Amino acid sequence: MPRSDIGEVPDSAGGVLVQMPGELAIVRRRLGIMDVVVGARWDADVLLADGTTARIRPITPADAPALQRFHRAQSEQSTLFRFFAPRPNLSAQDLTHLTTVDYDTRVALVVLGGGTAPSSPAGTGVIDPAIIGVGRFDRYEDGNAEIAFNVADSQQGRGVGSILLEHLAAIGRELGVVRFTAEVLPGNGRMLSVFDAAGYRVSKKADDGVVLVEIELDPTLHSATVMADREWRADVASLERFQGARRIAVVGDASRTSARILEPLRRNVARSVGEFIFVTLPDESCAADPTVIPAVPVPSAAHGVALDDAAGADLVLVASEPQSWPVIIDALGAAGLAGAVLYQSADPDRPELVAAALQSARRYGVRVLGPGSAGFRVTRADGTLDVTTIDLWPSPEGVSSDASGVAVFCHSAGIAATLAFQMRLRGIRVANFYSAGQRADISGSDFLQLSAGDPRSSVVAMHLESLGNARKLARAIRRVAASQPLIVSASATAGLLPVPGHKVRTSAHGSRTLDYLLGQSGAIRAADVVNLADLTALALAGLRPTTDAVVVESEDEVQAALAAAEFAAQGFIVEAVHGSTSLDAQAAGVIVRVIDPAGVGGVTSRVGGRLAISALDNLAAPTPAFASARRAARCLNALRAYSRWLERDPGALVRIPADRSRARTLLRNRQPGALSRDAAADLLACYGIDLWPVALVEDKEAAVDAARELGFPIALTSSAPSLRHRSDLGAVRLGISSEAELGSAFDHMRAELARLDPAREPLRVQRMAPTGMACVIRSREDGVYGPVVSCGVAGDAVDLLGDLAEIVIPATEADIENSLSSLRAARRFFDPELPRVDIAGVVSLLARVGELADDNPEVARLELRPVVVSPSRVAVLDARIELGRSARTDDARRHLARWG
DSSP: OOGGGOEEEEOTTSSEEEEETTTTEEEEEETTEEEEEEOGGGOEEEEOTTSOEEEEEEOOGGGHHHHHHHHHHSOHHHHHHHHSSOOSSOOHHHHHHHHOOOSSSEEEEEEEOSSOEESSSTTSOOEEOOEEEEEEEEEEETTEEEEEEEEOGGGTTSSHHHHHHHHHHHHHHHTTOOEEEEEEOTTOHHHHHHHHHTOSEEEEEEETTEEEEEEEOSOOHHHHHHHHHHHHHHHHHHHHHHHTOSEEEEEEOSSHHHHHHHHHHHHHHHTSSSEEEEEEOOGGGGOOOGGGSOSSOOOOHHHHHHHGGGTTOSEEEEOSOGGGHHHHHHHHHTTTOOEEEEOSOOOTTOHHHHHHHHHHHHHHTOEEEOSSOOEEEEEETTEEEEOOSOSOOOOOTTOOTTSOEEEEEESSHHHHHHHHHHHHHTTOOEEEEEEOTTOSSOOHHHHHHHHTTOTTEEEEEEEESOOSOHHHHHHHHHHHHTTSOEEEEEOTTTTTSOOTTOOOOOOSSOHHHHHHHHHHHTOEEOSSHHHHHHHHHHHHTTOOOOSSEEEEEOSOHHHHHHHHHHHHHTTOEEEEEEOOSSSOTTOOEEEEEEOOTTOOOOEEEEOSSSOOOOOOTTSSSOOOEESOHHHHHHHHHHHHHHHHHHHSOOOOBOOOOOOHHHHHHHHTTOOSEEOOHHHHHHHHHTTTOOBOOOEEESSHHHHHHHHHHHOSSEEEEEOSTTTTTOGGGTOEEEEEOSHHHHHHHHHHHHHHHTTTOTTOOOEEEEEOOOSOEEEEEEEEEETTTEEEEEEEETTHHHHTTOOOEEEESSOBHHHHHHHHTTSTTTHHHHOTTSOOOOHHHHHHHHHHHHHHHHHOTTEEEEEEEEEEEOSSOEEEOOEEEEEOOOOOSOBSBOOOOOOO
């Protein structure tokens, strides 16, 4: 990189801090070596409480002028609260001290937003930052740091202080800080309330005219809940602004693609609420030759004139070519624009165009749907706002516009049209509909947060083509599913394969992990788009089967018997099969009635001829019909599983007592690679997991000495990784009860292993665990799901069949036990006729492993093997832990996704 591109400032630790252009990356350089200390993980876009966006990032010396302007705009009282003395201006020395930090012992963040304006031509991405909040901490002894923050008077009540505290706490934990302290004037109620409301363990005491505050930084269930609730409210506020638009600009150009988008869009908006302004950009915005388009486009005067008519729009619908996107958002953003829909797909060869558009959107607080979106359709109090490119919307006769419908989410425009068609076939009323396309910004999680509690929809249906923040998605699904059916289908690519135009990670886990995540969170899993529509129709009818009994009725005995067999195959108990008098004489169909204590039930299967519709008065909608008994049985089975999930007491998300600060100290500054057994034992002990001691021995005498210390009976095993558990190769001897027996076993094993272990690895001596079932417990940090914990019965079940129960963290104890019950070898855990095992101990151990992995994302892989489960205890005999570099996108701070 050219020297002129790098800004250097002195480093209090003895080197220099180097600020590089583009993505904020501050590195410490000592002895000619670049050591990264701050990067994109500290630089984030965030949603404030009112739904507008802001940017939070580390402070740099270049922020000195903006910090001075921020300080001068503060009231005398705010300055007094911050500095404990009047200070109308910051001196040059103050500015240097406040903006030059080492990002280790001293950390400071600024929040930018609230009217930030461009200082150069629109679309260039160069801004003159307006600071609306500053937060910092200074470490003064091991594990302790003093925190302070200051929020602009004009920005009070928007959640800036809470965001600063969350991000500073996350950075503090990363750097080994366990406790924040603060001295606060008694009159500074706002700062005290930020501390109290964060959910951390806080203690306060008065001392010499100030309030001394201590904040323990270990996250608690309460702090996680507080953060999730704040995130939820901010997302909802943001999208309510987005879909509540009254003045809407439609921007196209002269390209053929734009014309194809505008044709159906014009028809739909003509029937929508709101004031629409149509703008056509000049021809040069459609230049086909990418070599003549700068990397980040600069608007021409003609563009500005064309967009003048759209000034003041709440929402802009962009059908024009991608190179115009940042131009349009920059031109309209400063006048109060809340949202933009990008209909054309992103060019995979020009990702900088999407990045520039999103950068402009975040600067002005604009939410973006797309690129590649089919638009959205929402039911509002004043009517329907339809800005989709879909002509296939269902309009069932006789259904009131006030009737409850379905909220639908998908990605690509093609799937959007298919979903609309399937809903139309079944006469399903679509209350709300979002097509996120390649989802540079608005995602399925955002949609779910908006849909929760919406009185206009009683069912949510989603089709996923890719996964972004899977942990946030799981939280949102769990929250929505607790109050209404949420049905999810997914493409084979979701989480597994790259999707053209989607800037997402792929998972090393198979599709089974997605199934576990959805089931654990309460979603109803659909096989495909057709099954999704079938399930939606059934759920909208209000069916919630809580029992297994059904009655099959048909005038055709053969069809009735075939239908009964299909329902029996799904685990239903068919109480009766008989002729029906409720069907039309010309109908050839089957009615299946659910015997339900609540009196709710009814599903119709069409097997030929006319549709047979059962009109049951106690259903919310006409009973849906299916093309086959098999489809009907599978749908009813899925809804029965959902009813049982609702009935189950899920409990609270696991949060066990642990020495998390010691765990962070043990892992801090460790390089990627395998931990020694002693280091692994120390880390496991922080979470209450006892690793049984083992002795490595080279000769018989050492083996006998170790056995005397550990106590007989003992196990003798090879320490070679490839042989450690191979009893079939003579690498394991169990139940050795005397010194003579040990000596003989040692000689025999050495002879047996001579041809298998040329390196002559030491042998292992370990005290025998109580007799029980051997298990394998693993954890793996995944780029999509975060930590995934698995458990199975050791041996062929795991090694050959891959029979592992998976738990996506965080989870409840009920989630863990339910996952264990899905094993093919589940009888080994739960069958009362087999030897009893300590199920509670296994669940507790899995919860502890999950906590360890969740708290420490640098733990890339963990394996406990064998874990011996007896009737009264769980013994962890061996462990392997491998560290990597954390790349988790979901952590203990709120932030929006970045494109790329």
